[in-house]
Amino acid sequence: MGRTIIDKLWAEHQVADLGDGTSLLYIDRVFLHERTGSVALKELAAAHRRVRNPEQVFCTMDHIVDTFPGRGDATRVPGGTAFITETRAAARAAGINLFDLGDDRQGIVHVVSPEQGIALPGVTLVCPDSHTCTLGGIGALAWGIGTTEAEHALATKTLVVRRPQSMRVRFEGTLAPGVTAKDMILKLIATHTAAGGVGYVIEFAGAAVRSLPVEARLTLCNMGVEFGAWTVIIAPDEAVFDYVRGRPYAPQGAALDQAIAHWRTLASDADARFDRELLVDCDTLAPQVTWGTSPQHAAGIDGIVPDPATESDAGRRQSMQRALAYMALTPGTPLAGLPIQAAFIGSCTNSRLSDLRAAAALLRGRQVAPGVRAICVPGSTQVRLAAEREGLHEVFLAAGFEWREAGCSMCFFAGGESFGLEERVVSSTNRNFENRQGPRTRTHLASPVTVAASAIAGRLADPRTLASRG
């Protein structure tokens, strides 16, 4: 019987079979950030353990750092400066690669990792951060771990992993203009719930995935964890090999040719079998927006707030009722037209150059509606610099957006900067949990173009109704 891409990568990284479906897997790369990585490095040092291969360990500053222009170690997060300074000291002591404030490689961990060629096709990469599954977009087997597991990976270069079941999700069809990878993944989660992928490692496949540019594949995989998956992966292809070429930590010259020859073998065989298969039709897909407090609470922008009374499952019905109370919404209300107070473009989901270009194409020559606070935070310093070379920052600024330094920023609230009490925010991020973006903030997840269209309208708006001025 044929083998899946997961079978192949598992075999390639297995140091020992520990029995009962559990393996000791070799970990090619570890990435840390100042929020959770700092604890791992400190605990490791306290236990008198060393980082085994520090040259393959990376650390960036993204979660707690300010994103205001001219920032330093001071941050609005209470107690946050200690995370920055202690991470810096621990990273230096351990001799790992550090992308500190002021370094032009700094940025959100999952944006920096492929950008620098640290995440590559076929590598195993772990990070104490749940959105590490993003890197499945370039064909890496990458997953989020806890801090204690991070210590294990740092000290031993391995992790003890129980093999999940396998699933393939095929996205078939062609996306209409204005519909994006973000809408594909929200649709999958809305259809099969936020727990639909629990216990699975998932391959994303199908014509709609193949035709996505690499950055959009990273967006698609980013929310694999919101589907509950252990992780997700897309088989690497020519588009990925082109993307990798010339990246600082990627192989060069003959080594690259050798690597690409190997990477071409990393695809599921035609007769490979998965434990579960799902299909998502993309031909009829509309831009998606969430109305509740779980990513599974999503619907088409041309839809309405659903009625919990129509939900037969009691658990889901209760969660819908709680969500509608939190979001201050009543069943039957059209989603398009809901007034918003803020708009946010950023996060490891949607803050790459292609995201900013798509949003800027709608914003060019237009204005954010009065009373709406709009913020754009590039995902990395490299993205910011590239965007500024193209003049995108001028488009955002002229439209009335704030233009920031790279970082996670208001993707999450840690007691520092936030959106206001009960404000309604349309956001290109990945989590609409209660209080995620601020005290009782009401988050509507959407793609960057839907965020841009909504910022202009001052209400949730369908990006397909606005002509691009790109």
Add this chain to the structure above:
Amino acid sequence: MEKFTTLTAIAAPLLRINVDTDAIIPSREMKTVSKTGLADGLFAGWRYRTLGSRDEDPGFVLNQEPYRRARILLSGANFGCGSSREHAVWALAEWGIRAIVAPSFGAIFQGNCVRNGILPVVLAEDVVADLAHQVSADPAARLVTVDLGACRLTAPDGGTHAFAIAPADREMLLEGLDAIALTMKRDDEILAFQARDHLRRPWIYLGEVVRK
């Protein structure tokens, strides 16, 4: 790590689905670079009336007697989904929770539990609902017993439910083992793997690559 063998304790029902780690320990409550000092922030958004305050909401289950003394938590599907923050587990452990019973768990959270001496017990939704129902009749007297040696949970009415757990996880919990020390015993195998792998995938080994 503290061993887990058997536990007989008050069980608190929090029957919501998709309880995420942001809810278990909000970001704003993770104040220091440390694994401790987190119990106070456990479920802060639900436990306290207003953000940042310590004004308890009497409607929240863990603020009620005798659930304040609960060592077992009963919850809905996908418990611990969301952020990988291990602080969620550290906060639960510090508050006093030693076992969580739910139909399913977020994958990273479930692994974090095992590494910190908390037992995740997977049981069907109707079983968890029935446990919650039984317990709530008289929470201080109607205790739940979890026996990891036998992989069996005993309900207040004496009904028993077998549960499954990966053998490696079970052993780690029963013995209170340090996973890093266990793996380090396999150092020779790791070194041999690296030697083979280096020939097969030289581009992985950045040590030799000079940074431009």
